[in-house]
Amino acid sequence: MFVLVLQKLALEFLLDFFYFPIWWYTAGALRALKWCLNLFKDGNRNLAPGLWLANIFVPMFGQNDLQGRFISFIMRFFQIIARAIGLAIWLIFCLILSALWLAIPVLIVYGIFASFKSPYGI
Numbered sequence: 001m002f003v004l005v006l007q008k009l010a011l012e013f014l015l016d017f018f019y020f021p022i023w024w025y026t027a028g029a030l031r032a033l034k035w036c037l038n039l040f041k042d043g044n045r046n047l048a049p050g051l052w053l054a055n056i057f058v059p060m061f062g063q064n065d066l067q068g069r070f071i072s073f074i075m076r077f078f079q080i081i082a083r084a085i086g087l088a089i090w091l092i093f094c095l096i097l098s099a100l101w102l103a104i105p106v107l108i109v110y111g112i113f114a115s116f117k118s119p120y121g122i
Contacts, residue, residue, distance in 0.1 A: 021105060024105055025102070028101075029101060029102060032097075032098065032101040033098055033101075036094045036095075036097050036098045037094075039094050039097070040090065040091060040094045043086075043087060043090040043091075043094075044087060044090075047083040047086050047087050047090070048083070049080050049083040049084045049087055052076055052079050052080045052083060053080050055076065056073060056076045056077065056080065057069075057073065058072070059072045060072040060075065060076075
């Protein structure tokens with residue numbers, strides 16, 4: 001009985017070992033991509049440059065005079081620029097995370113094979 005269980009565990013281990021790269025680059029990559037997309041959406045929700053753009057001509061604090069409208073426009077204009085830049089940086093961060101997901105197994109395999117190479121060329 002013990003040998004049968006050990007054989008079954010060994011078979012499961014081998015199947016999982018060979019299935020892992022397939023999962024990593026199919027279902028796992030899709031899950032990671034969805035996670036990164038949700039991360040970007042959260043960043044967009046927090047920074048909300050579109051909301052600031054939609055309200056660019058609305059005076060802040062109910063200041064309807066010319067000075068209040070001008071200051072509100074300038075303030076929102078710079079907020080839109082800063083938030084758009086922040087969102088672009090956040091997008092780059094999300095893209096780097098997605099690329100890292102795809103590169104991690106390759107880097108690990110490279111590191112394993114590079115560790116076997118002699119530093120003296122012998």
